[in-house]
Amino acid sequence: MNQNKRIVIAVVILVVIVGAVLGVDFIQRQQAASVAPEDMPPGSIPIFVDGKFVASFVPDDLSQLEGASFVDAEEGKTQEGWLLRDVLLLYVKESKLKADTQVTVSSSSREKSQTLTWAEVDAQENMVLFDLSGRGTLKLVSKIPSFDTRDDWVQDVDKIEVVQP
Amino acid sequence: MKQRYFSTFQLIMLALFSALVVVAKIALRTPLQLSGHSGIFWMAIVVVAARVVPKPGAASVIGVTSGLLASFLGLGDFGFLNTFLSYGMLGIVADLVLWLLGGNAENLVVAILVGIFGHVAKFVVKWSFGLVTGAPLGFVALGLLRAIIGYIVFGAIGGLLGWLTLKALRRAGFFAYLAEKR
Numbered sequence: 453m454n455q456n457k458r459i460v461i462a463v464v465i466l467v468v469i470v471g472a473v474l475g476v477d478f479i480q481r482q483q484a485a486s487v488a489p490e491d492m493p494p495g496s497i498p499i500f501v502d503g504k505f506v507a508s509f510v511p512d513d514l515s516q517l518e519g520a521s522f523v524d525a526e527e528g529k530t531q532e533g534w535l536l537r538d539v540l541l542l543y544v545k546e547s548k549l550k551a552d553t554q555v556t557v558s559s560s561s562r563e564k565s566q567t568l569t570w571a572e573v574d575a576q577e578n579m580v581l582f583d584l585s586g587r588g589t590l591k592l593v594s595k596i597p598s599f600d601t602r603d604d605w606v607q608d609v610d611k612i613e614v615v616q617p
Numbered sequence: 618m619k620q621r622y623f624s625t626f627q628l629i630m631l632a633l634f635s636a637l638v639v640v641a642k643i644a645l646r647t648p649l650q651l652s653g654h655s656g657i658f659w660m661a662i663v664v665v666a667a668r669v670v671p672k673p674g675a676a677s678v679i680g681v682t683s684g685l686l687a688s689f690l691g692l693g694d695f696g697f698l699n700t701f702l703s704y705g706m707l708g709i710v711a712d713l714v715l716w717l718l719g720g721n722a723e724n725l726v727v728a729i730l731v732g733i734f735g736h737v738a739k740f741v742v743k744w745s746f747g748l749v750t751g752a753p754l755g756f757v758a759l760g761l762l763r764a765i766i767g768y769i770v771f772g773a774i775g776g777l778l779g780w781l782t783l784k785a786l787r788r789a790g791f792f793a794y795l796a797e798k799r
Binding site: 455458459462463466469470473474476477495527559560561562584586587588589602607608609610 | 724730743
């Protein structure tokens with residue numbers, strides 16, 4: 453087989469791989485859409501306040517949010533995205549959030565969660581924000597000393613809970 | 618006496634390239650905030666290594682060794698296994714593609730394709746992990762497509778840089794020096 457044929461075959465294989473990945477993602481979205489409630493589109497992050505569903509954080513909301521970023525101390529990478537504070541304020545009135553209100557962000561697939569107070573989330577210098585991972589899922593990161601490493605951060609976020617004290 | 622597949626010199630070179638992959642991953646920073654941008658230097662190193670040690674399996678050794686190093690150093694956001702498999706698969710696939718395309722990393726198209734396939738293999742491992750562990754669907758619907766395109770483009774740039782490095786090495790007489798050593 454000549455080199456050109458091999459190159460063409462390689463390109464075809466690449467197209468098939470990309471097509472398979474996108475195809476599986478599309479099927480997953482279709483399946484998720486068929487069972488998800490209308491107010492919880494696939495990929496969105498549901499927000500619960502005191503156990504009650506209030507809204508889903510959806511990509512359309514991003515246009516209303518300002519970006520934020522910081523360089524993490526652990527690996528020196530830029531973490532860039534949208535502040536959790538701004539996301540919450542889209543759906544929850546600021547007057548309802550007290551300094552000791554607990555905000556829990558969790559990932560069921562990773563079995564990880566992080567609970568912060570509203571005071572911590574609200575402080576701009578803490579940079580509690582959602583970074584978009586390579587897979588397109590959200591990762592909660594921050595500069596808070598007890599929550600500033602990859603082990604602590606919450607990858608593949610799928611739920612936000614707000615609990616009033 | 619049975620001849621070893623890799624000479625001691627080649628194994629030392631492969632170990633150095635493996636370390637270089639990890640050091641580059643830690644030390645080299647690009648201002649690009651796009652998925653897969655590390656492929657620029659990563660795939661360049663793999664392409665160069667596959668020519669400096671021109672035997673099938675060289676890129677796999679680099680992938681697996683750098684994967685072990687990176688895992689023990691705690692690199693990556695998704696844990697030990699994910700880091701090891703993604704680094705390892707990158708090397709194995711780069712090797713496989715190089716072998717299928719005739720094994721000449723000094724050919725521009727081959728170098729670019731090795732870069733693309735190796736880097737996409739890393740993406741596929743990470744994506745498969747998400748699938749297996751039941752990770753949520755991407756928040757941004759087109760995020761996955763953007764990520765794949767990023768991996769392909771940066772893998773290709775890495776392959777191109779590797780090819781340019783090989784060209785520079787040849788001009789500097791590095792391969793003639795290697796041939797003399799043999």
